[in-house]
Amino acid sequence: MGWTASLRFVIHRGMVDSYQTRYTLLRRAADSNDEAAWETIVSQYRRFIIYMLRKMNVPQNDIEDVAQQILGLLVRDLGQYDRDRARFRSWLGSVIRNAAMNYFRRQQARAVRLCTVSPDIDLLNTGHPAEINIQIEREWAVYISNLAMERTRNAFKGQAVEVFEMGMDGMLAADIAQQTGLSVSSVYTLRKRVKARLYREIRAVAAELERE
Secondary structure, three states, X not given: OOHHHHHHHHHHHHHOOOOEEXXXXXXXXXXXXXXXXXXXXXXXXXXXXXXXXXXXXXXHHHHHHHHHHHHHHHHHHHHHOOOOOOOHHHHHHHHHHHHHHHHHHHOOXXXXXXXXXXXXXXXXXOOXXXXXXXXXXXXXHHHXXXXXXXXXXXXXXXXXXXXXXXXXXXXXXXXXXXXXXXXXXXXXXXXXXXXXXXXXXXXXXXXXXXXO
């Protein structure tokens, strides 16, 4: 199991699911006069929008345009969002999916494009809302883990993160020690430190995007 898959498992154990989207912020952003709230929403979710469009194989040259269209849809439709019917990320995922489908239709190449969708996400082909939500939740977990891992990398110098990722990829401590020139005890220590920091970063990223 690679480190991304392992982090996904950690998050689905409940680190992220214990949070809910900042509903009051969403309500403020729905008010077109509250520019500060809207800017916060954009800063928090624009990167997720782009991430999802890449997963759906929207060409890189067009991602920014499609992302701007999605943000425009959010401005228009955010007031209609009902948290009693769906989590915000599920609702946002549906908006992203529909925008991607419209993009491919406009390109008159949807059938060809769909054949290239990554096998681990098929949001364009799936029609059942429950299945779409499951896939959105999975990609949200990966998105959170990727952000947390970026912060973790920036927090360490030397071989710490490299050692941790080797372990996440299934390498034994003895093999890591031999390859890096470290002692086995140092390998265990570095892995433990990075793991602890990563879990803190996962919680921190989730707290920035969601809260109880």
